[in-house]
Amino acid sequence: MAKVKSAFFCQNCGAQSPKxxxxxxxxxxxxxxxxxxxxxxxxxxxxxxxxxxxxxxxxSEITSGSTPRITMPDKELNRVLGDGLVPGSLTLFGGEPGIxxxxxxxxxxxxxxxxxxxxxxxxxSQEQLNMRAKRIGIKxxxxxxxxxxxxxxxxxxxxxxxxxxxxxxxxxxxxTGQIDSAPGSISQIRQCTADLMRYAKTTQVPVFIIGHIxxxxxxxxxxxxxxxxxxxxxxxxxxxxxxxxxxxxxxxxGSTNELGIYEMTGGGLRxxxxxxxxxxxxREEPVSGVAIAAITEGARPLLIxxxxxxxxxxxxxxxxxxxxYDLRRLSMMLAVxxxxxxxxxxxxxxxxxxxxxxxxxxxxTDLAIVTAILSSSEExxxxxxxxxxxxxxxxxxxxxxNRIEQRISEAxxxxxxxxxISRYNKKSIPEKTAIKVVTVGKxxxxxGKVFG
Numbered sequence: 001m002a003k004v005k006s007a008f009f010c011q012n013c014g015a016q017s018p019k020x021x022x023x024x025x026x027x028x029x030x031x032x033x034x035x036x037x038x039x040x041x042x043x044x045x046x047x048x049x050x051x052x053x054x055x056x057x058x059x060s061e062i063t064s065g066s067t068p069r070i071t072m073p074d075k076e077l078n079r080v081l082g083d084g085l086v087p088g089s090l091t092l093f094g095g096e097p098g099i100x101x102x103x104x105x106x107x108x109x110x111x112x113x114x115x116x117x118x119x120x121x122x123x124x125s126q127e128q129l130n131m132r133a134k135r136i137g138i139k140x141x142x143x144x145x146x147x148x149x150x151x152x153x154x155x156x157x158x159x160x161x162x163x164x165x166x167x168x169x170x171x172x173x174x175x176t177g178q179i180d181s182a183p184g185s186i187s188q189i190r191q192c193t194a195d196l197m198r199y200a201k202t203t204q205v206p207v208f209i210i211g212h213i214x215x216x217x218x219x220x221x222x223x224x225x226x227x228x229x230x231x232x233x234x235x236x237x238x239x240x241x242x243x244x245x246x247x248x249x250x251x252x253x254g255s256t257n258e259l260g261i262y263e264m265t266g267g268g269l270r271x272x273x274x275x276x277x278x279x280x281x282x283r284e285e286p287v288s289g290v291a292i293a294a295i296t297e298g299a300r301p302l303l304i305x306x307x308x309x310x311x312x313x314x315x316x317x318x319x320x321x322x323x324x325y326d327l328r329r330l331s332m333m334l335a336v337x338x339x340x341x342x343x344x345x346x347x348x349x350x351x352x353x354x355x356x357x358x359x360x361x362x363x364x365t366d367l368a369i370v371t372a373i374l375s376s377s378e379e380x381x382x383x384x385x386x387x388x389x390x391x392x393x394x395x396x397x398x399x400x401x402n403r404i405e406q407r408i409s410e411a412x413x414x415x416x417x418x419x420x421i422s423r424y425n426k427k428s429i430p431e432k433t434a435i436k437v438v439t440v441g442k443x444x445x446x447x448g449k450v451f452g
Contacts, residue, residue, distance in 0.1 A: 008035050009034060168209045
């Protein structure tokens with residue numbers, strides 16, 4: 001009879017301990033250790049997916065070639081993956097509940113042509129998936145649906161169907177008979193992901209895995225998953241907004257700086273080919289506290305709208321609030337305005353919002369944010385034909401940013417008349433542009449040109 005023993009696993013980071021402890025020494029979380037029973041037995045081999053052992057090869061004798069990729073019907077997904085899906089890759093797809101993870105992957109499975117797809121669902125019945133598929137529209141006649149949670153049965157059905165793309169919804173619902181613990185536990189997630197990785201590398205079938213996220217926004221089942229897979233995609237967005245952002249946080253086959261944008265509609269998720277149009281609000285007349293920033297997400301230039309509201313602190317203690325922008329960087333911008341430029345904002349409430357529900361980390365947003373804050377504070381509207389792309393240093397200088405040519409080109413395409421950039425970006429300005437490029441080096445010089 002197999003020997004049975006138990007161990008304690010941290011449900012946040014996956015650390016193992018022979019006994020229960022209150023605080024995890026690995027991640028620092030409290031009361032996250034749960035006892036799991038591990039059955040030590042000979043693991044059955046899956047003959048269909050067992051690869052022959054490789055022999056050591058000299059690195060000079062290895063021939064390198066371009067990795068073949070599968071072109072997906074979704075252009076935004078192709079962009080984020082790095083120009084297509086790599087055969088044999090394991091991709092983890094994470095996001096909040098109700099954000100549209102299952103809808104997007106089912107939509108891709110139904111839209112891809114000349115590709116046999118096996119969609120595994122452990123959360124929904126076949127009838128529920130059929131209703132959603134009819135709403136989205138079925139274009140691929142070789143899309144198979146299987147409702148199963150035992151990993152061994154999934155591999156048996158995969159051997160019979162021989163899919164060219166496998167989708168798992170979700171990894172937290174799967175379990176293997178080799179481990180005697182509940183589905184969703186650290187041991188089950190680790191083992192099921194390892195089996196799927198072995199299957200993908202052996203059969204060269206790309207696998208998509210949907211993963212839930214924890215309350216703090218990280219993928220549940222934790223960093224164990226992210227280390228094992230080839231690509232990690234994060235599906236972001238506010239359920240109260242129409243737009244969803246698809247980001248890459250890890251990619252062994254491409255860049256991790258790309259961004260895909262979707263719009264949630266009644267018939268599924270629609271690709272947004274020109275996000276600058278949807279992220280800028282159309283207004284009939286100029287209003288104070290609004291400025292347009294030219295940012296980049298990876299190699300993609302975007303124009304976004306920054307909104308600021310500055311008012312007197314009624315309750316005594318000034319408030320600082322930011323949505324879609326780092327609050328600490330906002331505090332730094334306010335300190336620069338107070339110390340270097342002489343604007344008295346210490347006794348005022350400052351609220352900042354990035355329109356469209358997106359999150360921005362590009363430092364080129366600094367100049368637009370400062371403009372929006374001063375516009376609201378002084379009640380002076382900024383021309384809607386102005387946009388801004390520069391970083392602000394602690395000494396009050398206006399610093400250069402990268403990819404300035406793409407930013408200028410995007411602003412010109414959207415019909416802006418002037419773009420304000422750093423003087424030190426002058427060498428990168430295109431010779432012929434329809435938009436007027438204004439270069440500034442200090443904050444005082446910038447204020448005079450924008451506000452007069």
